[in-house]
Amino acid sequence: MSATDVIVVGSGPGAVHAAAALVGAGRSVVMLDYGDVDRGYASCVPRKDFLELRRTDPGQHRYLLGDDFEGVRLGNVRMGVQLTPPRAHVFADPTIDPVVSRNFQGAASLARGGFGAAWSAVVYPFSDDELRPMGLDLDTLRPHFDAVAERIGVSGGGDDLDRFLVPSPSMMPPLALDSNAERIYRSYLRKRERLTGAGFFLGPARLAVASREHRGRGPEPYFDLAYWSDPNRAVWRPQWTLEELERERGFRYLGRRHVQRFEEDGRRVRVHARNVESAENETHEAGALVLAAGTLGTARIVLRSLGRYGVRVPVLCNPYTYAPMLTWTGIGREVRDRRHSLAQLAVIARARDGSGRLVQAQIISYRSLLTFKLVQQSRLAHRESLAILRTLMPYLVILGIHHEDRPTPRKAAWLERDGTGGSDRLHIEYEADEAELRQQRADVRFLLRIFPRLGCLPFLVLHPGDGANIHYAGSFPMGPGGGELGCDGDGRLRATGKVYLADGSVFPQLPAKGLTFTLMAHANRVGTLLARRQVLS
Amino acid sequence: MTDLEDEARLLARYLVGRDPGGEVVERYTRGHARLLARPADSADEALVGFVRRHPATLGLLEAACGVLRPHGLLRRKLTVMAAVLEATPDFADEFLPRESGRMGFAATIALHSVRAALKLVLGLALYPVARRP
Numbered sequence: 001m002s003a004t005d006v007i008v009v010g011s012g013p014g015a016v017h018a019a020a021a022l023v024g025a026g027r028s029v030v031m032l033d034y035g036d037v038d039r040g041y042a043s044c045v046p047r048k049d050f051l052e053l054r055r056t057d058p059g060q061h062r063y064l065l066g067d068d069f070e071g072v073r074l075g076n077v078r079m080g081v082q083l084t085p086p087r088a089h090v091f092a093d094p095t096i097d098p099v100v101s102r103n104f105q106g107a108a109s110l111a112r113g114g115f116g117a118a119w120s121a122v123v124y125p126f127s128d129d130e131l132r133p134m135g136l137d138l139d140t141l142r143p144h145f146d147a148v149a150e151r152i153g154v155s156g157g158g159d160d161l162d163r164f165l166v167p168s169p170s171m172m173p174p175l176a177l178d179s180n181a182e183r184i185y186r187s188y189l190r191k192r193e194r195l196t197g198a199g200f201f202l203g204p205a206r207l208a209v210a211s212r213e214h215r216g217r218g219p220e221p222y223f224d225l226a227y228w229s230d231p232n233r234a235v236w237r238p239q240w241t242l243e244e245l246e247r248e249r250g251f252r253y254l255g256r257r258h259v260q261r262f263e264e265d266g267r268r269v270r271v272h273a274r275n276v277e278s279a280e281n282e283t284h285e286a287g288a289l290v291l292a293a294g295t296l297g298t299a300r301i302v303l304r305s306l307g308r309y310g311v312r313v314p315v316l317c318n319p320y321t322y323a324p325m326l327t328w329t330g331i332g333r334e335v336r337d338r339r340h341s342l343a344q345l346a347v348i349a350r351a352r353d354g355s356g357r358l359v360q361a362q363i364i365s366y367r368s369l370l371t372f373k374l375v376q377q378s379r380l381a382h383r384e385s386l387a388i389l390r391t392l393m394p395y396l397v398i399l400g401i402h403h404e405d406r407p408t409p410r411k412a413a414w415l416e417r418d419g420t421g422g423s424d425r426l427h428i429e430y431e432a433d434e435a436e437l438r439q440q441r442a443d444v445r446f447l448l449r450i451f452p453r454l455g456c457l458p459f460l461v462l463h464p465g466d467g468a469n470i471h472y473a474g475s476f477p478m479g480p481g482g483g484e485l486g487c488d489g490d491g492r493l494r495a496t497g498k499v500y501l502a503d504g505s506v507f508p509q510l511p512a513k514g515l516t517f518t519l520m521a522h523a524n525r526v527g528t529l530l531a532r533r534q535v536l537s
Numbered sequence: 538m539t540d541l542e543d544e545a546r547l548l549a550r551y552l553v554g555r556d557p558g559g560e561v562v563e564r565y566t567r568g569h570a571r572l573l574a575r576p577a578d579s580a581d582e583a584l585v586g587f588v589r590r591h592p593a594t595l596g597l598l599e600a601a602c603g604v605l606r607p608h609g610l611l612r613r614k615l616t617v618m619a620a621v622l623e624a625t626p627d628f629a630d631e632f633l634p635r636e637s638g639r640m641g642f643a644a645t646i647a648l649h650s651v652r653a654a655l656k657l658v659l660g661l662a663l664y665p666v667a668r669r670p
Contacts, residue, residue, distance in 0.1 A: 054629040061564060061624040069571045072620045074613050332639040371632040372619040379607055381600035381660075382552060382615045384653035386632070391645045393634035 004030045004252075004286040006530060007271050009259045009301070011035065012114020013516050014502040014523035015292035016241040017148055019251065021527025022290075028250045030284060031242075032273050034092070034110035035255035041066070041086035045229035050368050051337055053225075063228060064370065074376070082369060084227045087118040096258070097300060098423055100416075104317075104430035105467035108296050112255065113238040115294065115470055116516070121226075121235050122343050122362055123154050123206040124513035125166050125521070129356070133508045134522075135479045135489050138166060144521035144528070146170065152236035152520070153214035159203035160196065164348045164358065172211045174204040175220055179335045180327045180365050180397050181344030187329065187454045199350030200450050205343035205362055208236040208517070215244075224368045226341035235342070257282070261305040262289055262499060269498045288498040288530055292523060295472035295504040296413070300426050302476065302485075303415040306495055312412040313485055315428055316474035316510050319403040319436075321444050322462040324366070327395045329455030335394040341368050343400075351439075352446050359443045360513045361401040367393060377462075397456065401447060403440045404512040407474055408433060430466045443512075471515055476501055477508035491526040502526045541566050544589060548618040551595050553631045561621055561628075568617045573610070580668040581610035587667035598667055600653060601660030 005027040008019045019029045041063040046053055053060065065071045066085035083090065092110040099106035109115045125145050128138045149168035156174045157167040177185060181204075188195060188202040195202075210218025210232075220234040233240055245251045257273040260281075264270075269289040273282050291298045299313060343362035351357040366374070371389055378385040389396075405411075410431040418424050432440075448458045478487035484495035491500045502523035504515055545565040549557035557565075577585075584602075588595050588611065602612050623632040637645060 051633065054633060055626055058626055060626065060629075061621070064624040065568070065620055069568045069617075069620075072568065072572060072617060074572060074616060075608050331642050332637070335634075335636055367634060370620070370623055372616060372623050375619055376612075376616045379603045380653040381596055381603055381656050382612070382619060383596060384600075384649040384656070385603075386552065386619070387649045388646055388653075390632065390635045391637055391642055394636050 004028050006288045006290055007032060007284055007286040008290045010114055010293040011112050011238060011242055012294060013116040013238050013520045016238045017520045018290045018292055018502040018523040018527035019245055020241060021524045022531050023245060023248045023250045025531030027531050030252045032254050032257040032259050034258055035112040036089045036110050037112050038086050038089050042229045047231055050224035083118060086228050090115055090118045098425045100425050101428040103466060104428045105465055106296055106428045109294055116238040119516055120342060121208040122514050123208055123517040126518040130511040133479055141521050144524040147524050148520045151241060152208045153210040154206055155209050155211040156204050156206035160201040161203035161346060161348055165206055175209060175211050175340055177344055178339035178365050180330055183327055183330050184454050185345060201348045202345055205346040207342055210234045220340055222338045222340055224339050224341050227368055259301055264497055290500045290502050292502040295475055296426060298501060298503055298505045299413055299475040300415060304424060309415050309417045312414045313475040314407040315411050315413040316405040317467050318405050318469055318471040318510050319440055320464060320469040321401040323399040323448060323458045324460050325397050325399055325451055325456040325458045326392060327397055327456050330395045358512060361399050361447055363397050363399055366396045366398050401444055402512045405510040473504035473507040473510055473515060475505045478506040479508050490529050500526050541569060547592050548615055552619055553622055553628055561625055564621045565618055568621055572617055573613060577610040579670045583670040584668045585611055594663060597656050597660035597663055600656035601664040
């Protein structure tokens with residue numbers, strides 16, 4: 001067995017940045033990863049604009065619907081509604097690491113790139129106030145935000161959102177807005193003084209998308225294909241950083257490994273994994289371990305390794321609300337086909353309850369996720385619904401509202417040992433209390449009252465259910481105080497000597513925004529601090 | 538021709554007003570086997586049987602189902618056919634966004650809303666009869 005400084009478990013957004021910081025500092029890293037990949041759908045998508053492809057490609061049913069029709073999900077809007085067949089592999093086979101819950105949509109990813117392989121790419125650095133519960137501040141994390149921003153390529157900035165979302169020196173110019181977003185943004189700029197006075201701020205979304213060539217990727221070709229393929233690799237995915245790492249001498253990627261548990265002696269950490277190709281058990285050894293298997297995956301590994309079956313740990317996930325809106329000011333005006341598929345605009349607003357909380361949302365135009373999915377949710381007859389939706393669609397935008405999440409005794413996960421030799425089951429109980437639900441409704445009402453002033457008419461409010469937006473977090477929170485199932489200021493799990501966490505597990509609470517970018521900065525910090533330790537291997 | 542192939546043609550003609558062709562029919566039967574293989578509620582099966590015997594009632598009954606059984610068997614079948622048609626270049630334009638002027642926009646929304654409402658009223662009257670096993 002060769003001497004390895006650090007084992008990293010997982011290949012998602014946290015894993016690759018922890019590994020990049022370690023390898024960049026000259027440390028040797030072995031990455032253990034299950035590594036599911038796309039079944040080959042993405043490579044079938046022609047390099048063409050979405051509309052041209054739809055009218056011309058006779059093979060489109062393969063990647064639009066999937067060979068097993070996995071792109072047709074019957075029933076109500078729920079978790080993964082935006083996942084297309086080329087992205088469906090990010091959800092692991094639920095029998096491998098089963099999650100049991102009555103009301104929480106919990107899923108694991110065993111994909112190469114983890115859930116990051118289908119990330120919506122919206123970049124939201126946490127603010128000073130939002131980092132404080134972790135015992136961190138912006139000055140501490142800023143160099144890591146900058147390092148990650150440079151690695152992934154972030155476009156945007158130079159607008160009213162800069163005061164909330166710290167810009168990084170490497171940021172690229174914003175992507176071009178589509179017609180709907182441009183109209184909404186122009187309307188905002190005309191009414192800017194009154195709206196900002198009311199605590200409402202709007203700007204082009206910061207996106208992990210290269211608006212010009214960056215580290216051999218990009219620029220964004222505006223094919224509206226981000227849900228289906230990766231033209232020019234303009235949208236950052238963890239796999240791109242993983243490929244860079246694989247070219248480094250100090251890095252080794254071992255795929256098809258299903259990590260079961262770890263154990264420590266005085267100087268070393270041993271990681272037990274199953275090789276899913278050979279069906280053999282393996283042991284890997286290093287000076288330290290970084291767990292970045294995704295919050296639910298990491299919870300499973302930690303609880304199993306420490307023998308804490310039945311012990312409840314917190315679980316969080318930003319509740320989410322969708323509100324389709326009609327940009328009525330655009331009706332009858334030209335609609336440009338050239339567009340990207342991701343969030344066009346981001347909203348940050350001060351909550352009306354005087355708490356200083358920020359309410360955050362993003363706006364996308366609905367087109368490339370196919371019309372039948374909308375028709376299915378309509379309560380009108382299909383034929384009329386189709387005619388109406390086709391007419392509405394050029395002017396249809398979706399407002400996606402994130403809500404904050406804080407731990408309560410009724411949001412918990414625990415591991416149950418399987419006595420029959422099968423997989424341990426991770427149980428999740430999640431129940432928001434009435435005060436949280438009231439706050440969410442108030443935030444939605446506040447935003448929906450503003451949008452008519454920007455030419456948007458909200459006509460529906462949809463709740464995809466708890467757990468649906470996959471922002472799982474909070475199981476082993478970092479911060480001052482906390483027990484041994486929490487992390488210290490370096491991200492080390494207190495119950496261990498050399499095990500560090502670099503995924504959503506460490507966030508003691510979630511502000512009303514996506515956590516991925518901050519999670520990556522935390523992982524970069526974990527890797528940087530760990531690399532400075534003198535004795536590893 | 539099997540019942541399912543007949544059903545595919547009926548649903549496609551209803552959705553896009555044209556015969557779907559063998560490729561779409563074959564894809565629908567595959568999708569049906571993959572997504573709708575589990576036995577359905579007997580009243581749902583009865584309603585589908587009624588529609589097969591009386592194809593002219595499809596629009597009325599699925600309008601009623603939109604309110605009473607939005608994810609019931611008949612509408613699930615229509616969703617599968619809509620997905621198959623949408624992913625076929627010959628029919629893609631029937632599903633792509635359609636730009637219109639303000640008058641055209643208002644007229645389309647109004648016309649189809651009125652039609653949907655009328656179908657719903659008639660469908661609700663027919664619905665209890667059609668679901669009788």
